[in-house]
Amino acid sequence: MNPTTALPSVRSGQAKSKTATTSVLFIGDCVLVAVCMATAFFLRYVLNIGVVDGGSRPELTAYLLHYSAGFALFILLAENLSLYDSKVALSVEKSTARLLKIALYWAVMFLGSSLILKLNPPISRLFVGYSCALMCLILPFWRLSYLRFWSKVGFGKGLTRRVLIVGGSVNNRKLAEKMSANPEDPYEIVGVVASRYASKSERGGLPLLGSLDDLEEVFLNYDIDVVAVADSDISRGEILKIATLSERHFVEFNLIPDHFEVFTRCLGLKLIGNQHVMGVAELPQNQIFSRMVKRIVDIIGALFGLLISLPIFPVVAFLIWKESPGPILYRQVRTGKGGASFTIYKFRSMKLASEADGKARWCRPDDDRRLKIGAFMRKWNIDEIPQFWNVLKGDMSLVGPRPERPELIVDFLDEIPHYQSRHSVRPGMSGWAQVNGLRGNTSLEDRIRYDLDYIENWSLWLDLVIKFRTFIHFNNAY
Numbered sequence: 001m002n003p004t005t006a007l008p009s010v011r012s013g014q015a016k017s018k019t020a021t022t023s024v025l026f027i028g029d030c031v032l033v034a035v036c037m038a039t040a041f042f043l044r045y046v047l048n049i050g051v052v053d054g055g056s057r058p059e060l061t062a063y064l065l066h067y068s069a070g071f072a073l074f075i076l077l078a079e080n081l082s083l084y085d086s087k088v089a090l091s092v093e094k095s096t097a098r099l100l101k102i103a104l105y106w107a108v109m110f111l112g113s114s115l116i117l118k119l120n121p122p123i124s125r126l127f128v129g130y131s132c133a134l135m136c137l138i139l140p141f142w143r144l145s146y147l148r149f150w151s152k153v154g155f156g157k158g159l160t161r162r163v164l165i166v167g168g169s170v171n172n173r174k175l176a177e178k179m180s181a182n183p184e185d186p187y188e189i190v191g192v193v194a195s196r197y198a199s200k201s202e203r204g205g206l207p208l209l210g211s212l213d214d215l216e217e218v219f220l221n222y223d224i225d226v227v228a229v230a231d232s233d234i235s236r237g238e239i240l241k242i243a244t245l246s247e248r249h250f251v252e253f254n255l256i257p258d259h260f261e262v263f264t265r266c267l268g269l270k271l272i273g274n275q276h277v278m279g280v281a282e283l284p285q286n287q288i289f290s291r292m293v294k295r296i297v298d299i300i301g302a303l304f305g306l307l308i309s310l311p312i313f314p315v316v317a318f319l320i321w322k323e324s325p326g327p328i329l330y331r332q333v334r335t336g337k338g339g340a341s342f343t344i345y346k347f348r349s350m351k352l353a354s355e356a357d358g359k360a361r362w363c364r365p366d367d368d369r370r371l372k373i374g375a376f377m378r379k380w381n382i383d384e385i386p387q388f389w390n391v392l393k394g395d396m397s398l399v400g401p402r403p404e405r406p407e408l409i410v411d412f413l414d415e416i417p418h419y420q421s422r423h424s425v426r427p428g429m430s431g432w433a434q435v436n437g438l439r440g441n442t443s444l445e446d447r448i449r450y451d452l453d454y455i456e457n458w459s460l461w462l463d464l465v466i467k468f469r470t471f472i473h474f475n476n477a478y
Contacts, residue, residue, distance in 0.1 A: 021150060022089045025143060029083075032138050033074050037067055040130035050126050058121040066123055070110055070131065077102045077109075092147055096140040097459060103139070107132035160186040164224045164251075165206065166193050166215075166242060167231025173205050175230055175256065190222050212238060219249045230256040285425055285458040293460060294397065301398045301467075302391035309385045316347055316382065319373045326352050329386060334403035337426045341406060342395040345386035349374030381470065387429045399463040400428025401451040402439070416444055422451045425458075432462075435469035 043049045045057040078084065081098055088094045107128050114123035163179060176189040191207040193215055209218045218224065227246050229239060239255070246253035285294055317328045330348040333341050350369045370378070377383040390396040396403065401422040404412070412419045432454035433439070433447040454462065 022084045022086060025089050025095075025146065026084055028142055028146065029078070029139060030071070030075070032142055033071060033135065034067070036134035036138060037070055037127075037131050039134055040127050043130050044124050044127045049130075062121055066114075069113070070106070073110055073113075074102065074106055074135075077105055081105075090147065092140075092144050095143050097461065099139045099143070100136055103132050103135040106135070160188050161225040161252075162190050162223055163187050163226045163228060164190055164193060164209070164218060164222070166212070166227060166229045167234065175228075176206060179228075187226070190224060193218055212241070215242065216245050216249070219245065219251055224249075224251050226252045226254065228254045228256055283424055283455060283458070285455070290458075290460075294463070295394075297460070297463070298391050298397050302388040305385070305388040306392075309388070312382070312385075316373075316377070316385075320348055320371065323371050323373055324348070324351055333406060334427070335406050335409055335423065336395055336403055337423060339420070339423055342390070342393075342403075344395075344403060345389055347377055347383040347386060349377050349383045381430075384429055391429065395426075397426040397428045399430055399466045400426050401454070402431050402434060403427035412444065416448055418452060419448055422448060422455065425455055430466055430470040432466055435466050 041063060044051070081102055082088055083095065083098050083102060088098055111123065111125060111128050165175065179187045179189060189206060191209040193210055193212060194208060209222065227242060229242060243253045245251075284290055320328050327348060330346045330350070331343050332346070334344045336342050349371055351371060374383070387396060391398055409419070431451060433450035436450055438447040438450055454466075
């Protein structure tokens, strides 16, 4: 069989596998949405759960219009938010986040439309609330179960895409590991085509399949699905040649953005005037909807934190004053979002004049500057409680990179690559680096790496995970 006629069947096989999988997910979602609404009707009008005055029960047939409208609204939202895009549908994490967003939008829009249209019988708020809650529980569980089963029985093998890397670089091994890291979106690295001679170590230990002149033959012999150009020194003419051959053989063409070292997940095409340019798009938590949600959570969390901690304020104040008479609160200038300075508040955990020499330094294990009560407070993060006020003021968030002192940052900017990028978002009372043990006198490079990873991959769920881990992880808390 001629290789050129075999390749399209490989591509179509993958397309059919993806189509079949997303079709099953779509059908399953439709069935379960109907089940959720029927169950919500039963909970509201048959069992009368949560109802003070049960009132009269509408006929099931009278609610058919509401069912149809709710069902159609879910489908429209799912389509609009790309729920069945293969990159979303085949990822448990992405599809779960998208489903939760759709369910919340559905509830708000369904209730809003019922008020505007004055439907008869009116739509019960409890019915909508139960439907939304059931969707948030059942739909993600169904997708998780199906995708796990789908992967376990080997259906996913037909979706594995074969990748060819162009360019001889010691970073190829790291690149290959990143590409193969997600089992929900499987890729297999076939080998390397080098634009120049590259030893095995120079190409990251990956097999050398040929040179650029052999590219078409490699496409035909190795059933390549994706080509990734990872050589920044390759000429424009050679890139055009690779792109042309890729198009001819139905191979997906990609350029690895090695000129960007941070926020690579946020890279994309955007418009400046009428010109398309490659650049870093808006960071996840700086998008309008995400900013609103995160700020609402911050305000609610800060108010709750201040209220439940009020009883311990006088106790902590007394213990600090008894051991070291003087100010109870410690004020210090820190650097926040966009490099703006603000005053941070903490319970004083150090002796007075602990930095009398004017030198800024981190606390060390068994630091003799600490108060006895200070060591206890720092271990259990009690000294951070006044920062709920900073969160309410908008200087900080509940979760984010920890703010540093301006005098320390001056040195960091030259010593640590991409340090300033952590100031793209509000600093936090707790952060991804801190719950992974990177606090105090630990590696700055590692802390920055964790901070940037948090910023680039932010989600409300990640914030909740960090807050939970804040209460159970105390490594290097001294």
